[in-house]
Amino acid sequence: MGDLQATLDSVRDLVIDGSPHAVALGMRAVSLTPELAVAELPYSEKLIGDPKTRVIHGGAATALLDHVSGMAAFAALGGEAAPATLDLRIDYFRAAEPGKTLVAEARPRMATRVVAWIDALVHDGDRDDPVAVARAAFMVPEANVEQARAARAAREGGG
Amino acid sequence: MTEDDLSRALARSPYASFLGPRCELRGDALVMVLPYRERLLGNPLTPALHGGAVSAFMELTATAQLFVRVGAERFPKTIGVAVDYHRIGRPRDTYARARITRLGRRVANVRVEAWQDQLDEPIATLHGHFLVRPRAEAAAG
Numbered sequence: 245m246g247d248l249q250a251t252l253d254s255v256r257d258l259v260i261d262g263s264p265h266a267v268a269l270g271m272r273a274v275s276l277t278p279e280l281a282v283a284e285l286p287y288s289e290k291l292i293g294d295p296k297t298r299v300i301h302g303g304a305a306t307a308l309l310d311h312v313s314g315m316a317a318f319a320a321l322g323g324e325a326a327p328a329t330l331d332l333r334i335d336y337f338r339a340a341e342p343g344k345t346l347v348a349e350a351r352p353r354m355a356t357r358v359v360a361w362i363d364a365l366v367h368d369g370d371r372d373d374p375v376a377v378a379r380a381a382f383m384v385p386e387a388n389v390e391q392a393r394a395a396r397a398a399r400e401g402g403g
Numbered sequence: 404m405t406e407d408d409l410s411r412a413l414a415r416s417p418y419a420s421f422l423g424p425r426c427e428l429r430g431d432a433l434v435m436v437l438p439y440r441e442r443l444l445g446n447p448l449t450p451a452l453h454g455g456a457v458s459a460f461m462e463l464t465a466t467a468q469l470f471v472r473v474g475a476e477r478f479p480k481t482i483g484v485a486v487d488y489h490r491i492g493r494p495r496d497t498y499a500r501a502r503i504t505r506l507g508r509r510v511a512n513v514r515v516e517a518w519q520d521q522l523d524e525p526i527a528t529l530h531g532h533f534l535v536r537p538r539a540e541a542a543a544g
Contacts, residue, residue: 265453268421268442292417294477301418302481303462307455311445314454326446329454333485385491391448 251323252276259315266311269304273315278352281315283308285346298342302376305346306334309364309378312348317360317382320352325392327360327382334378344368346375359383404431404471412470412478419463422456431471435464437497444494452492454527457517461486461499461529465513468501473535479511484531492526495519504530511535 256276260266260283269291274282285291285300285308293301310332317327340346349371350364360382365374406428413419413426422443425436437443437460445453466478473479499517515529516522 262447263453264442264444264447265456266445290417290421293419295415295417301416301459303422303455303459304418306458306462306484307453310453310455310458326449328451328491329486329488331485331487332454332458333483335483336481339480387449388446395448 248278248319248323252278252319255323259318260311263311265307269307271308271311274347276315276319278319281312281319281350283312283315283348285348287343287345292342297339299339300342300346302336305336305340305348305366305376306332308346308348309334309350309366309376310380312350313362313364313378313380314382316350316352316362316364317355317380320355320360320362321358321382321384325384325388327384328388330359330381330383332378332380334376336376338375340366340368340375347371353379404428404474409433409467409471413463413467416478418459422460422463424460424463426467428471433464433468433471433500435460435467435499437499439495439497441494449491450494452494452497452526454486454488454492457488457492457497457527458484458486458529460497461501461515461517461527462531464499464517465501465515465529465531466533468503469506469511469513469533469535472503472506473511475535479533479535482510482532482534484529486527486529488527490524490526492517493519497526498522506535509534509536
């Protein structure tokens with residue numbers, strides 16, 4: 245097993261590009277380290293919940309929080325296999341300002357070999373004035389461990 | 404409130420259109436259907452629906468059920484939700500129904516179940532609080 249940060253650097257863009265829903269919403273990975281994951285979601289028409297206010301729908305913030313928390317859990321659990329969400333709790337403090345990019349940060353609070361607990365927030369420019377905060381728990385399903393092993397073997401065999 | 408009224412209200416929201424749910428209204432009981440689309444996948448290798456898409460679909464179901472019950476002009480705002488994921492969401496249609504456990508003057512508590520094959524084997528459940536009416540409207544009405 246090599247350096248964890250090198251592994252995380254090598255998959256940083258894949259954690260978005262490999263996920264059709266994240267790509268379809270327009271998410272971008274900003275950084276991925278064992279201590280912090282950051283992703284952003286630029287404002288776009290398709291994210292609007294209410295056309296009168298042009299505010300982004302809460303569901304889009306939910307998906308961003310789920311995804312960035314999964315990135316943090318992936319790093320906290322060793323950066324090998326894709327984790328699955330066990331639970332996700334979100335408090336919505338206020339509407340995001342129309343036109344602004346949503347930025348989400350997630351930090352592992354605790355991790356064992358199989359479960360990671362993540363704290364996350366999403367803001368639209370000032371991280372001290374978040375739009376929403378979240379807590380989530382993730383685990384790596386057995387199937388995903390085998391899948392990651394097979395993918396790695398294929399990569400190493402092929403290159 | 405008819406099924407067409409609710410469908411039109413959902414269609415006005417670009418994000419709801421992006422997710423693409425259909426609604427089926429029987430009296431005031433709502434079942435939402437999320438037809439499978441590739442863009443809803445979180446992990447195409449498993450393959451699994453994105454947890455965020457499933458959560459957003461359940462939030463939408465909760466607010467749509469409140470919209471039907473309250474007959475409001477707008478969909479309610481979400482105060483907070485808690486989601487439990489029980490099973491992998493497979494690449495096929497997903498259903499959700501919401502039960503309003505308490506409807507207050509301003510705040511409602513709602514529970515939502517999402518399932519695919521069997522209603523008694525939910526892929527995820529949600530409970531949340533929603534702001535049905537802002538302060539001024541609640542005071543007036």
